[in-house]
Amino acid sequence: DSSNTKLPFQAEVAQLLHLVTHALYSNKEIFLRELISNASDACDKLRFEALDHPELYEDQPELDVRLTFDKAARTLTITDKGIGLSRQEAIDNLGTIAKSGTKDFMSKLSGDQKADAQLIGQFGVGFYSGFIVADKISVESRRAGLPAEQGVRWVSGGAGDFEVADITRAERGTSITLHLRDDADEYLNAWKLKQIVGKYSDHISLPILMEKEEWKEGENDQPGDMVKTGEWETVNKANALWSRPKKDITPEQYEEFYKSISHDYEAPLAWSHNRVEGSTEYTQLLYIPAKAPFDLWNRDKSAGVKLYVKRVFIMDDAEALLPNYLRFVKGVIDSADLPLNVSRELLQESRDVKAIREGSTKRVLSMLEDLAKKQKTSPESGEGKIDVGSGESVPAPEPTEAVTDVVDKNAPTAAETAAAAADESGKYAKFYAEFGAVLKEGLGEDMGNRDRIAKLLRFASSTSDAVTVSLADYKARMKDGQDAIYYITADTLAGAKNSPQLEVFKKKGIEVLLMTDRVDEWALNYLTEFDGTPLQSVAKGAVDLGKLQDEAEKKAAEEAAESFKPLLERLKEALKDKADDVRVTTRLVDSPACLVVQDGGMSTQLARMLKQAGQ
Ligand code: ADP
Ligand code: MG
Numbered sequence: 001d002s003s004n005t006k007l008p009f010q011a012e013v014a015q016l017l018h019l020v021t022h023a024l025y026s027n028k029e030i031f032l033r034e035l036i037s038n039a040s041d042a043c044d045k046l047r048f049e050a051l052d053h054p055e056l057y058e059d060q061p062e063l064d065v066r067l068t069f070d071k072a073a074r075t076l077t078i079t080d081k082g083i084g085l086s087r088q089e090a091i092d093n094l095g096t097i098a099k100s101g102t103k104d105f106m107s108k109l110s111g112d113q114k115a116d117a118q119l120i121g122q123f124g125v126g127f128y129s130g131f132i133v134a135d136k137i138s139v140e141s142r143r144a145g146l147p148a149e150q151g152v153r154w155v156s157g158g159a160g161d162f163e164v165a166d167i168t169r170a171e172r173g174t175s176i177t178l179h180l181r182d183d184a185d186e187y188l189n190a191w192k193l194k195q196i197v198g199k200y201s202d203h204i205s206l207p208i209l210m211e212k213e214e215w216k217e218g219e220n221d222q223p224g225d226m227v228k229t230g231e232w233e234t235v236n237k238a239n240a241l242w243s244r245p246k247k248d249i250t251p252e253q254y255e256e257f258y259k260s261i262s263h264d265y266e267a268p269l270a271w272s273h274n275r276v277e278g279s280t281e282y283t284q285l286l287y288i289p290a291k292a293p294f295d296l297w298n299r300d301k302s303a304g305v306k307l308y309v310k311r312v313f314i315m316d317d318a319e320a321l322l323p324n325y326l327r328f329v330k331g332v333i334d335s336a337d338l339p340l341n342v343s344r345e346l347l348q349e350s351r352d353v354k355a356i357r358e359g360s361t362k363r364v365l366s367m368l369e370d371l372a373k374k375q376k377t378s379p380e381s382g383e384g385k386i387d388v389g390s391g392e393s394v395p396a397p398e399p400t401e402a403v404t405d406v407v408d409k410n411a412p413t414a415a416e417t418a419a420a421a422a423d424e425s426g427k428y429a430k431f432y433a434e435f436g437a438v439l440k441e442g443l444g445e446d447m448g449n450r451d452r453i454a455k456l457l458r459f460a461s462s463t464s465d466a467v468t469v470s471l472a473d474y475k476a477r478m479k480d481g482q483d484a485i486y487y488i489t490a491d492t493l494a495g496a497k498n499s500p501q502l503e504v505f506k507k508k509g510i511e512v513l514l515m516t517d518r519v520d521e522w523a524l525n526y527l528t529e530f531d532g533t534p535l536q537s538v539a540k541g542a543v544d545l546g547k548l549q550d551e552a553e554k555k556a557a558e559e560a561a562e563s564f565k566p567l568l569e570r571l572k573e574a575l576k577d578k579a580d581d582v583r584v585t586t587r588l589v590d591s592p593a594c595l596v597v598q599d600g601g602m603s604t605q606l607a608r609m610l611k612q613a614g615q
Contacts, residue, residue, distance in 0.1 A: 003166035009156075010096040012106055013128070017158050020125050023113045024132050028184070031129040032193070033200035033260060035078045035176055038127060039065040040204045042082025042174060044313035046144055049083065051341050056083075056144040058172055064207045066232070067197075071188045074180045076134075081173040084143040087152040091164055094127060094139065094154055101295040108294055119294060131158035133187060134178035140167060141174040190226065194235045203241030203257045205311055207234040240311050242285040242332050246273055258287045261306065262330045266290045269427045270367050271331075280355040286331040288367055292434040296328065304330040305360075307347075309338045320347040321357055325442035326364050328435045333360065365452050368431070368439075372456060375428035432458050432467065440523040447526075454530055459513040460493055462502065469513065471530040479510055484536040487513035489520050501538045512538055557585075 009017070024030070043063040050056045066079045085093065092098075109116050130137050135157060142151040151169030156162035178187075186192050190213055197208055212233050213226040241249060241257045255267045262268075268287040275283050286305070304327065307318040311334065321333055337352045347353050432439075442453040454471060461469045474485055486505060490496035496514035505512050515524070527535055561568075561583065571582040 004163060005165075006161055006163050007091060007095060008161045012097050012102050013095060014160055015106060016097065016120070016125060017128055017131055019109065019116060019120060020128050021131050021158065023116045023120055024125070024129065028132050029187075029196050030200070031132050031134075031178075032078075032187075032196050034126050034129045036065055036197070036201045036204060036208060037260060039078055039080035039082060039174070040206050041313075042080050042084070043206055045083040046081075046173075047312055048314065049144070053145070058144070060172060064209050065204075066209045067193055067235075068211060069188050069190075069193070074185075074188065075177050076180060076187050076193075077175055077177045079173065079175040081171070082144075084146075084173045085139070085141040085152060085154075086143040086146060086150065087164060087166065089143065090139065090141060090152045090154045094156075095162060105294055128158075130176065130178050133180055133184040134158070135181050136179040138177045138179070139174060140169055140177075142169040142172055144172045197235050200256060200260060202237045202253065203260070204236055205238060205240040205243075207238040208236040209233065210235050240308075240334070242273065242283050242334060243311060249273075257285075258289075258330065261332070262287070262289060262304070264289055264291065264293075264330075268330075269431055270371055272363055272367050274363070276359055278355075280335070280337055280352045280359075282333055282335040282337070282356055282359075284331065284333050284356075284360055284363060286329055286360060286364060286367070288364070288371070288431060289328060289330060290430060290434070292328065296435075296438065304328065306332050307338075308332060308334040309340050309342065310334070310336060312340055314338075314340070314342060315344070318347060320344075320350075320353050322360055322364070323357070323442065323446050325438055325440075325445050326361065328438060329364055361446070361449065365449060365456070368428075368456050369452070371424070371428040371431055374424040375426070429458075429468070436467070437517040437519050440517065440519050443523045443526040450526065454527055459487070459515060460496075461514055462497065462506065462512045465493065474511060474513060475531060475533060477511055478533075479508075482510060484534050485513065485530060486510060486536055486538050487515055487524070488538045489515045489524070492516055499539070505538065 008014075043065075046056060046063070060081055063081050067076070068079070069076045105119070108119060137156055137158065139154040140151065141154075142148065148170050149166070149168050151167040153165045153167045154162055155165075180187060190210060193210065201208060209232040212229045212231040214229055216224055216227045218224040237244075241253065254271055254273070258264065258268045258271065267290065269290045271285065271287045273283075273285045275281075305318055305321045306316055307314045307321060318333075322329055333356060335352065335356060338350065339346075342350070436458065439453060439456060443450055446453065457471060458467050459469045459471075459474075460467050461474065463469075471485060478485075488496050488499055488501060490499060493514060493516055496502075496516060502512055515521075524535065524537070529535060568582050572579070575582060
């Protein structure tokens with residue numbers, strides 16, 4: 001057959017396939033979740049394209065996913081009536097990895113199977129996970145709208161290459177047949193398959209069907225066996241998880257749903273599920289992950305919130321739904337008000353989307369405030385009064401719209417119940433270690449919520465190596481007469497702590513916040529004061545310790561300035577291309593000299609960063 005072509009996998013795919021079959025071995029059954037989720041995505045895509053082209057449904061408007069297996073042939077087949085694949089799409093989508101950051105991801109793999117398995121899980125191996133249990137996969141498909149003769153068969157043994165051939169296929173959509181490995185017998189069993197569907201795919205809004213079986217006694221001394229009846233039954237709940245009442249959803253189901261949309265192995269730190277009513281109506285189910293994805297800093301990575309309109313999937317990376325500094329949040333927003341054919345451009349302008357974005361932002365911030373409140377504070381940060389794990393109920397945030405529980409307003413949510421049961425005390429620190437630097441971007445990005453974000457920030461300080469000091473903690477510990485919050489930025493904690501600019505503060509016992517995140521310098525430009533107290537970099541301008549400096553010290557400094565005048569003039573002359581000014585200072589105790597930046601000038605730290613970036 002001349003249409004039969006053998007093609008090599010993209011190098012990254014070949015590499016990934018090797019890893020998949022080795023590293024993911026201990027969590028084999030996720031292959032079914034991935035293939036069902038692809039089938040569901042394909043149906044979502046069909047629905048979406050059919051909004052403008054209803055003829056794509058052909059004569060088959062009902063969408064479902066069917067699981068069948070053949071014990072004798074040792075095959076398991078997943079069939080959908082979704083959008084299908086053209087020949088070229090099969091080549092492109094099943095032979096390469098289009099995800100952004102693929103190269104970056106590959107370079108992070110260490111060869112340590114356990115660590116790699118975690119990374120691969122996050123990356124989402126998707127279709128290729130079939131090769132965990134299969135030594136050959138055969139995909140037959142026809143894209144919606146194409147004639148039957150333009151079907152495609154894609155076959156691969158999961159090594160270096162795959163084959164594609166033209167076929168005739170009457171049915172629209174895709175059938176994926178796994179030729180199971182010798183040790184994957186367990187998936188030739190209806191009970192086992194139902195169990196996996198229940199665990200991972202219950203929330204899929206499409207019906208997942210399996211053929212009913214019944215017991216048949218064996219004849220002539222042959223053992224009996226289960227035989228197919230030709231009748232189909234739905235084996236999942238088949239309604240979107242977020243559309244169900246909270247009280248019907250277990251914490252495990254919330255967690256599994258999170259894992260399925262995030263590809264995360266770890267359970268999320270927190271989630272919030274609400275139906276928001278008011279001028280704009282929508283359901284939100286938002287999660288705070290426990291671990292940063294490998295591509296958190298990748299600028300063009302897709303956002304984590306999926307947009308649905310009345311249960312119809314619209315788009316995956318709807319940046320318009322949450323500000324960029326909350327890009328770590330995963331979840332689903334389902335709007336009742338947006339038009340089904342909403343485009344990206346329209347999203348940017350829609351007033352409903354603006355309301356959703358504001359409401360969701362507030363919701364995330366209140367989830368974080370909640371975690372922060374339950375965080376056990378470390379002894380050196382002075383607070384430590386909050387009794388953690390007491391199961392106190394979570395105060396309602398102040399939403400702009402009415403937020404109603406899906407069924408019962410006053411019952412604790414599953415999240416709250418789970419939260420009360422689990423040890424909550426370390427969660428905020430965990431969150432902060434992973435995402436604190438991202439959150440800081442919000443100071444510059446989201447003026448409306450700047451105060452709330454500022455309260456969520458935590459820093460190390462000259463009295464605490466741990467990143468646990470809030471601005472409020474700091475203020476509560478300020479010395480009499482101190483009228484600014486002092487901070488220093490540096491590349492490392494050691495660098496900050498040993499800076500000569502800290503000497504006078506140490507001597508006077510004044511706490512200084514130590515900032516070592518790369519974004520601090522930029523972000524702190526946007527935070528000039530906290531709760532009425534100005535923030536002041538100790539590396540900028542002439543540090544005026546105001547009332548903290550006694551008269552004698554001031555006088556000594558003035559006299560010194562006077563008597564050193566000739567020396568200062570000579571130094572200024574010698575350094576005239578390198579320094580704007582040379583002056584006598586009171587900020588040093590042990591060091592003879594230090595560099596400072598003019599008030600309002602670019603800090604040394606920022607200057608260094610720009611230099612590194614080649615500017
Ligand atoms: P992802 O789902 O994250 O895009 P996968 O590896 O799971 O990655 O799938 C790769 C691509 O293969 C999908 O994006 C899609 O284009 C195509 N694909 C996989 N399964 C199907 C299917 N059942 N129907 C149509 N296309 C599919
Ligand atoms: Mg997928």
